[in-house]
Amino acid sequence: MAKVIVYSAEWCPWCHKTIEYLKNRGVDFEVRDVEKKEYAIEAMKKSGQTGIPVIDINGKIIVGFNQSAIDEALKEIE
Secondary structure, eight states, X not given: OOOEEEEEOTTOHHHHHHHHHHHHHTOOOEEEETTSHHHHHHHHHHHSSSOSOEEEXXXXXXXXXXXXXXXXXXXXXX
8 A cells, every 4th residue: 555644733633533534444654743843844845835634645635634535545545
């Protein structure tokens, strides 16, 4: 399965929802905390803005918890 990265922060409820959703789907993913400056910069470069969560599914960037967009992107790698 392709790499999935979630850029998130501990204080972000939508980040927690995204992580829980991916866990429930059985998706293997990496969490990168944007409180760490390098990950914040990485997320901004990928998404073009500062909102989180930023989900990178095999290069497809999704900003915010958008279940249908996540499902669609996961179809391409499952």
